[in-house]
Amino acid sequence: MSQKVVIHADWSQGTISRHIYGHFAEHLGRCIYEGLWVGEESPIPNTKGIRNDVVEALKKLNIPNLRWPGGCFADEYHWEDGIGPRESRKRMINTHWGGVVENNHFGTHEFFQLCDLLETEPYICGNVGSGSVQEMSEWVEYMTFDGESPMASRRKENGREKPWKLKYFGVGNENWGCGGNMKPEYYADLYRRYQTYVRQYGDNKLYKIAGGANVDDYRWTEVLMREAAPLMDGLSLHNYTIPGSWEEKKPSLTFDENDWFETMQKSLRMDELITRHSTIMDRYDPQKRVGLIVDEWGTWFLVEPGTNPGFLYQQNTMRDALVAGIHLHVFHKHCDRVHMANLAQMVNVLQAVILTEGSQMLLTPTYHVMEMFKVHQDAEHLAIHGEFGTYENNGVTLPQVTVSASKKDGRINVSLCNLDPNRSADLNLELRGLEGSFELASGRVLVSGDIHDHNTFQEPTKVAPREFKEVSLTDKGLRVNLPAASVAIIELVEK
Numbered sequence: 001m002s003q004k005v006v007i008h009a010d011w012s013q014g015t016i017s018r019h020i021y022g023h024f025a026e027h028l029g030r031c032i033y034e035g036l037w038v039g040e041e042s043p044i045p046n047t048k049g050i051r052n053d054v055v056e057a058l059k060k061l062n063i064p065n066l067r068w069p070g071g072c073f074a075d076e077y078h079w080e081d082g083i084g085p086r087e088s089r090k091r092m093i094n095t096h097w098g099g100v101v102e103n104n105h106f107g108t109h110e111f112f113q114l115c116d117l118l119e120t121e122p123y124i125c126g127n128v129g130s131g132s133v134q135e136m137s138e139w140v141e142y143m144t145f146d147g148e149s150p151m152a153s154r155r156k157e158n159g160r161e162k163p164w165k166l167k168y169f170g171v172g173n174e175n176w177g178c179g180g181n182m183k184p185e186y187y188a189d190l191y192r193r194y195q196t197y198v199r200q201y202g203d204n205k206l207y208k209i210a211g212g213a214n215v216d217d218y219r220w221t222e223v224l225m226r227e228a229a230p231l232m233d234g235l236s237l238h239n240y241t242i243p244g245s246w247e248e249k250k251p252s253l254t255f256d257e258n259d260w261f262e263t264m265q266k267s268l269r270m271d272e273l274i275t276r277h278s279t280i281m282d283r284y285d286p287q288k289r290v291g292l293i294v295d296e297w298g299t300w301f302l303v304e305p306g307t308n309p310g311f312l313y314q315q316n317t318m319r320d321a322l323v324a325g326i327h328l329h330v331f332h333k334h335c336d337r338v339h340m341a342n343l344a345q346m347v348n349v350l351q352a353v354i355l356t357e358g359s360q361m362l363l364t365p366t367y368h369v370m371e372m373f374k375v376h377q378d379a380e381h382l383a384i385h386g387e388f389g390t391y392e393n394n395g396v397t398l399p400q401v402t403v404s405a406s407k408k409d410g411r412i413n414v415s416l417c418n419l420d421p422n423r424s425a426d427l428n429l430e431l432r433g434l435e436g437s438f439e440l441a442s443g444r445v446l447v448s449g450d451i452h453d454h455n456t457f458q459e460p461t462k463v464a465p466r467e468f469k470e471v472s473l474t475d476k477g478l479r480v481n482l483p484a485a486s487v488a489i490i491e492l493v494e495k
């Protein structure tokens with residue numbers, strides 16, 4: 001028996017902001033150093049110190065924005081340590097992440113250089129936890145002031161004549177925790193104060209993002225919206241997918257079906273979290289002017305055996321691919337409120353899209369999902385209803401499939417996730433409003449023989465998308481046989 005799903009090709013529910021496909025790179029483990037920055041003297045081919053192979057692969061994702069320098073690191077980062085001649089930059093201890101020496105070789109100039117290479121927008125997170133108002137204010141002046149000023153002069157002395165374009169600026173990170181252990185009332189006041197001196201210079205218009213809640217801390221959202229909504233453009237939310245618990249995490253590669261099920265269930269929880277945080281935001285901002293910025297999401301497992309526990313290096317399997325697909329579908333659904341989301345993190349940390357080892361590099365299953373789904377960026381989100389089946393485990397049920405569709409430039413893209421690791425899904429997709437007036441342009445599916453499959457430096461392309469052949473046209477739409485534990489994308493063009 002097939003499951004019927006109706007895609008309303010003529011009913012747009014809003015635009016999916018491309019910024020939902022954002023990334024995050026922190027001074028943590030081997031993300032910045034080794035993963036992105038190798039230095040100009042490195043034998044690994046690089047452009048002004050930034051490795052070419054990684055940039056080339058990342059460019060294929062159409063990355064819309066990149067958040068930096070943290071994370072927890074942001075609230076102990078002092079930007080002046082990362083400018084000027086590299087050999088004389090301050091060496092500090094990265095106390096949050098492994099206690100290693102941070103030589104500050106990757107600083108503001110190097111970050112903008114990376115953004116230029118990636119053709120992506122910078123999203124800078126400022127230091128509220130251990131930094132001063134003056135320090136934050138001067139950083140913005142250094143980056144964006146055009147004309148004569150003390151900070152603009154320093155920028156010029158360091159080789160950059162013109163200011164950079166900077167839109168996204170975060171005022172602190174996780175200020176309820178590593179960013180200062182504050183109460184929401186206290187942080188709301190600090191936010192009001194710090195953001196006052198985050199100036200808009202010339203035609204550079206900043207989009208100011210307030211540090212938001214951890215997971216289901218709805219009171220944090222309530223207080224921030226009540227006390228500071230008119231002074232912010234965005235409010236963040238962090239939620240990681242952690243099978244087991246924060247205290248007792250589980251490995252990335254060895255898991256059973258119960259762990260798989262729990263991971264799917266926790267990924268779907270993002271829908272509830274956004275719904276409830278948005279409902280609170282609606283009370284203070286019914287026009288939905290303030291964006292919800294999910295600037296940290298992804299899986300968090302035990303580190304790979306033998307690696308530094310502070311480096312958060314984990315492998316990435318078909319399970320991560322499903323987590324990515326489910327999250328992106330949830331963000332699409334909430335595109336009226338979710339303006340941006342940032343996968344944590346870009347390279348070698350948590351749910352990375354790329355892993356490196358010396359001069360070697362591999363693309364993870366999560367990379368492939370981000371690449372397959374990029375067609376949804378800035379497209380119209382289409383209404384969908386129907387039967388999504390059930391995936392049951394120990395008496396608990398989840399939907400078997402999640403589906404999302406969007407329309408742009410006469411093309412409709414339909415993405416699908418099958419959460420069930422044992423059963424394929426037979427779907428009858430009706431394209432209401434487009435009957436008979438479209439053709440199949442392409443289809444790709446990410447699926448592998450085993451749900452534990454992942455890419456290694458010995459076998460870097462074990463998990464990779466293949467042509468999706470199990471799709472056929474019907475008089476009303478499409479018939480699709482979606483393999484167990486798979487993620488797919490189908491492209492249709494209007495005739």
Ligand code: AHR
Pocket residue numbers: 026070071072073173174296344345350
């Ligand atoms: O992404 C790793 C860490 O998770 C970030 O530094 C912090 O913001 C969050 O707790």
